[in-house]
Amino acid sequence: xxxxxxxxxxxxxxxxxxxxxxxxxxxxxxxxxxxxxxxxxxxxxxxxxxxxxxxxxxxxxxxxxxxxxxxxxxxxxxxxxxxxxxxxxxxxxxxxxxxxxxxxxxxxxxxxxxx
Amino acid sequence: xxxxxxxxxxxxxxxxxxxxxxxxxxxxxxxxxxxxxxxxxxxxxxxxxxxxxxxxxxxxxxxxxxxxxxxxxxxxxxxxxxxxxxxxxxxxxxxxxxxxxxxxxxxxxxxxxx
Numbered sequence: 508x509x510x511x512x513x514x515x516x517x518x519x520x521x522x523x524x525x526x527x528x529x530x531x532x533x534x535x536x537x538x539x540x541x542x543x544x545x546x547x548x549x550x551x552x553x554x555x556x557x558x559x560x561x562x563x564x565x566x567x568x569x570x571x572x573x574x575x576x577x578x579x580x581x582x583x584x585x586x587x588x589x590x591x592x593x594x595x596x597x598x599x600x601x602x603x604x605x606x607x608x609x610x611x612x613x614x615x616x617x618x619x620x621x622x
Numbered sequence: 623x624x625x626x627x628x629x630x631x632x633x634x635x636x637x638x639x640x641x642x643x644x645x646x647x648x649x650x651x652x653x654x655x656x657x658x659x660x661x662x663x664x665x666x667x668x669x670x671x672x673x674x675x676x677x678x679x680x681x682x683x684x685x686x687x688x689x690x691x692x693x694x695x696x697x698x699x700x701x702x703x704x705x706x707x708x709x710x711x712x713x714x715x716x717x718x719x720x721x722x723x724x725x726x727x728x729x730x731x732x733x734x735x736x
Contacts, residue, residue, distance in 0.1 A: 511665070538722055547631070549711050549726030550666065563723060598665050602722060608654055608673070608715075611724065613665030 511614035532601030542598040628727040641699040645712035651690045652714035
């Protein structure tokens with residue numbers, strides 16, 4: 508399967524703990540995006556990368572969130588000192604990054620539950 | 623800030639009928655608008671894209687229209703089937719330095735009854 512993969516698929520943690528999610532994009536896709544989705548809502552943009560450079564970060568993203576894409580391939584999203592409000596589905600997407608209408612391919616998501 | 627509204631949370635129709643979903647936005651028009659399908663527990667899947675200078679796009683049983691005067695896009699599924707049951711999301715992109723960054727509506731849950 509050459510689609511976008513995310514690990515883990517589910518994560519349950521206690522408030523105050525740190526969590527890290529991984530996203531493996533489709534190979535040769537230059538762009539990688541992170542979104543967050545809560546129940547009954549559409550995905551909400553968090554940040555995106557062009558190769559290893561983080562080009563934009565949502566103003567809604569607190570300092571507890573950090574994302575990396577060190578070699579321009581896989582990416583990690585870390586949440587420090589988790590709060591119950593962080594409970595959501597975290598989606599990763601990738602695209603070729605060619606032109607302004609290139610299609611984003613989404614992974615299955617990581618569902619985070621903060622107790 | 624930009625606000626996107628999809629006409630209803632849920633839409634129920636009979637098999638064989640045409641489903642019509644609405645996406646409205648405020649403020650300035652996007653460079654392009656996309657429609658996605660999302661099944662429970664899975665990520666969204668791209669369906670169609672329409673640019674601001676296009677009026678209509680078709681793909682098999684799917685049709686999208688884009689009216690920048692009304693600030694509205696309509697998404698049609700003709701000859702609907704129970705397998706079309708899913709959540710449908712519209713997403714806007716404004717191009718420029720933020721091209722690729724998508725702003726999503728809340729989605730419409732479509733149920734097609736046999």
